[in-house]
Amino acid sequence: MTSTIVECHQLTKNYGKKKALNELEVAIPAGRITGILGPNGCGKSTFFRTLTGLVRPDAGRIEVLGKPPGWQNNRDIAYLPDRARWYPSHTARMALEWGNSFLPGFSMERAIQLCDYMDIDLDMRVRGMSRGQEARIMLILCLARDVQLIVLDEPFTGIDVISREAIVASLIDYLEDSEQSVLISTHDIQEVEGLFDYTVMMKEGRAIWSGSTEDLRAEYGSLRDVFRKMYMKEWNK
């Protein structure tokens, strides 16, 4: 498949003196699970906010699903923001009902299946949930939608191993028979590196490497090793 789902040229966004995106060049193929990898502060979240239209770039061009970002485009995108939380007073069922009434392409049946699969009690209130359980709810709100593009910003951060495994398992299950494209950003690739069939490595607002993950392995070894080498400087700071 050669069509692209996200394309950027010279994409730039500054916050004061800090270049969050620095002439970013990237073309992400459709129908794949793409890992956007890099240490904290490398521009992953800004990139995701730009492609959902939440952040307007200072310069450059970005196309998502062949169109410029914006609210019209977002009906075809399920986005899990960084550090996403849900209303503490809601039960899981209320969160799903909210999704069912507001999110385009949401399937209640699918959401309930996912809750069952990810071991979420529908009558539990978010207030009483662990960070991992809440993260699973947020993910379910994305995965229960029939949309072309799913964007998950750091879905594995700060959650327990069980939740992490449940999330990886449901992604594998869910993606087996779907044509959807998924972008996942993470700074921690342990246990998830087998998931990505396309990889973009970011550093200081740029893509320092992008391509098929299998090519990356053939050329440089495991993602974990590559990651360690490429970001050594940051880690030693």
Next chain:
Amino acid sequence: MEEQQVGSLHFHIDFSQPLYEQILDQARSAIAKGEIALGDKMPSVRELAQELRINPNTVMRAYQELERDGLTEKRRGQGTYVTSSPEHVASFRTELAARYIDSFMEQMESLGLSWEDIEKYIRRKQDAAQGGLGS
């Protein structure tokens, strides 16, 4: 490297090498060795992807190649089965043996060894193995 068992198949996946080839090679030799019997059901793509924690597309591509090898066949709505033809497996085993010999010979030749030398090494190995059994 992790070793994992999926049904009657064993896999060791090394994330520093392309995954597709590892799955393909390991499934091929499992069938050639008879680790999984003729006519047996293969794990589903989903099951294998789950157990190995890898992208289902990668597993699917390896399965397509196994089918092209003639080692497996898809049955509509039932999944993938190991071929029930011993001839298919035998001919694939011969092919695999030829490939192993090629790479073995290449390595030996890269050491500057002649045919006679190589034969000598093999004979010595064989004697050692038999001696070991006898004692």
